[in-house]
Amino acid sequence: MGTFPITLGIVVFSYTSQIFLPTLEGNMQNPDEFEEMLKWSHIAAGLSKALFALIGFLTFGEETQDVITNNLPTRGFRGLVNLTLVTKALLSYPLPYFAAASLIESALFRGRPTEKRPDGEGDQPFPTCWGRDNELRVWAVTLRVLLVLLTMFMAVSIPHFVLLMGLIGNFTGTMLSFVWPCYFHMKLKWHTLDIRHIAWEVFIICCGVLCGVIGIITSFTALVETYHIPLPYPDPNAMQG
Structure with a gap:
């Protein structure tokens, strides 16, 4: 208790x-x-x-x-369960990640570009993540990948x-x-x-x-x-x- x-x-x-x-x-x-x-x-x-x-x-x-998988008796069964859990985590991770990325983007980066504001709407300190073709810019994709790697590193490295x-x-x-x-x-x-x-x-x-x-x-x-x-x-x- x-x-x-x-x-x-x-x-x-x-x-x-x-x-x-x-x-x-x-x-x-x-x-x-x-x-x-x-x-x-x-x-x-x-x-x-x-x-x-x-x-x-x-x-x-x-x-x-x-971590209950450590109680499993055989290494093969333990590996199968861990693989299932990893798959489940990968499938459920995009939902909170998408929300977090949207919050960070709206707080720090300008909105989508327009004809009047090619650098993006808003007064945020950083330029827009979106190009004129409504596609994410290369550096914006890189930042999102780094965000994923950072969260994964924290989850793996923290005992x-x-x-x-x-x-x-x-x-x-x-x-x-x-x-x-x-x-x-x-x-x-x-x-x-x-x-x-x-x-x-x-x-x-x-x-x-x-x-x-x-x-x-x-x-x-x-x-x-x-x-x-x-x-x-x-x-x-x-x-x-």
Whole structure:
């Protein structure tokens, strides 16, 4: 139970899809089906994750490792499962990557060029990524490739990535999934909400903050213990002297 807050952070982190949901909805052929798609996709994801976790724990019990593929008995089967997971990651990565690239582009680079503004619309500090033929320029494609390589390098090079995911999930995940949605909903709809609805959303915010704080402390402590980082606790002998 001591690692449950870390697990909660990882689970919440896996559902933080808010960053690319507006982009996804804006590029759908039938945006009216967005809510239905969102509901059923989250239900399917929740059921599959719960079933996967249950089967893993019933199979390996207390010996279940952070990366469950390390529990698999044979090297061949382990390689097959890892290959499947890599394929799944490659197929799911473009969605958040596309949203992140769009946010970076809109914040730092000018819009598409026009006849009046051949260097791109907007006042961003860098020129447009698009040519007059509405194709990405070579250097823009290079930057996108470098962004992919950077994220891949971070995922591969950082040891104990699961604990880092728990730390990030307990902070950003709880804020994006529990705190900010309720806060902005009350801010926008305050005059139309009844007291029970307001109390319920305040309760969700409090639970999110509480779980987030506990998870951050637990994840940070686990990272410190894993990396053997000495904390700056005061030396009692020095204090007595």
